[in-house]
Amino acid sequence: MLSGTGAVILAASAVLVLVFALFLTWVVRLRRALQDARRATERERAVSARERANAAQERTLAAERGEEVKRLAAVRSELDEAARRERILRDSVQASFESVARNMHAMSMVQQQVLDGLEQHVEDARLMGEVMKADHAAAQMTRKAQTLLVMCGIWPARRETRPVSLFDCVRGAQSRIVEFGRVDVHGGQNLYAVAPAVEGLMHAVAELLENATVFSPSRTQVAVAVREVAAGAVIEIDDAGLGMPPDVLEKAAGQLRDGLDLAQLGAVPRLGLACVGRWSRELGFGVELSTASAYGGTRVVVFVPHRLLTEPAGAVRAADHKPVVVEPVVVGKVNQDAGGAGLGPAASGPAGGGPPNG
Template identity: 50%
Template structure:
């Protein structure tokens, strides 16, 4: 019996030693794993700190770039407004000279100078729109849609190439008239610039179920698919002026049209299919919210130089002089 008890005690001792060894091994393993986890946590903390530092630096760089772009836009807007004022002053002086001279050769030169000032005003207005400004004036009364298009026609150099065909008698609300005049002028400038100078650009006005449309068809060679996609993206709006992305020959016109369409609620689409004349068709859709009945005697848009006035002049010419001027300039417009 004593021997059996001694053997049992020895076995228990052995088991205790085995258990202790196993416990020690498990403890060592757990300690090793905990050490590994601590090292992993330290690495993760270091990576997180590095990532936060990187993000902070990136945010600072983005903020710096945004501040720079904002300052640049303000500077460009200031310059654009100064050019608009100078163009208006120049046109006012030319108007006075035109009223006091009747020599045909002199008048022809004055009209060309007047029209050149209108191009300066249009380009400055495009720059102002891309810098975040809205259209330069607010018409107090509705403007007939045909007069809107005629006013736009007067703001491009080859105005005599534009043929307007109207099938409707409706007007644009005064709040959106200037924006639409400028947008159509940019589209007409684009159409005349990218089609042969011997061809015409056809503008058709018609009613549709949801409002009215202005169709602009040129007789050019069309546009490749990639160019259509790029132009459609510009017309979609949403962009802002970033000097670093303008390029050496900046194309601002379509981007300004997209911004105006976004601001005032009309839509401009570029058809990927050739127009009936073989060139490009652009459609401006005006919703009913921007349309109204024309006045008994609708006020047509004034020449482009007046767009910087805080209020419309007391008397508006019956027709933009540049449209009616015979023998006006007919050459490619400057890049806009």
């Protein structure tokens, strides 16, 4: 009897232990589930808080962006207005220079015509010398006016109809400067420039010769050598000045290279090199400055490519011709010419008159 009761008790105890174990397991699982739920809730709250913070930040950034956009729009408007005023000022400056240059050019050309007529009738040697001086002064004015016109985008309408030797191109350029007697030219008699390139080459070389004489002692010579090279011809100009420091040389090279307009050249602009640069880009010849002159000064090398050279058939001596009176006009690229294709502006003409006629 007792043994049966003990067995029942043992069985009941076992059941209780099993039930208690299951209860503990359920409690542990429930606790873990509650912890997971709590952590999930905390994560959700954190995510929600971050989202609210991000939304607030976005609203703040949107407001700031709106303000920034407004500020940038205001700045851009101011810059556009400043650029517009600068364009108006630049156009006004250019129009003023162009008007002055046209008047100078017209007056100088008329003066040269009158002086050319006098030269045909004056027999007195002393008076002829004075007339030649006046003619030379008129040639200076013509060159200065043409320089201004070129800087305004106005190209001479005169054009040579026949090739001109590079020797005569340099001599024609020599006749356009004040100290023409200091220039010594060698070579180039058998190298001929195509007709459309003659005026541009003369004008550019005249500006370079002017610089060479101005920035070297008056008692020294400026040596010019014209020679043929594999790719065309070169005109080498050497002066006996002090040369250029590296910073000045770089600035001068920049004027040749950068295509500056009148408003960018300063309050007292030096137009010569800028004008040379414009001619070089229009016609396609090269200009290089260096301190490699054998005379201690500055060397300028003008490279004339083959396409600007031609045969001497029907050539003329440019230095022997007087310019005719023409009105400069705005021109674009010329069509293909007998002497070369696509040579830039219709920019050639006979050289200005002057003392060097040999």
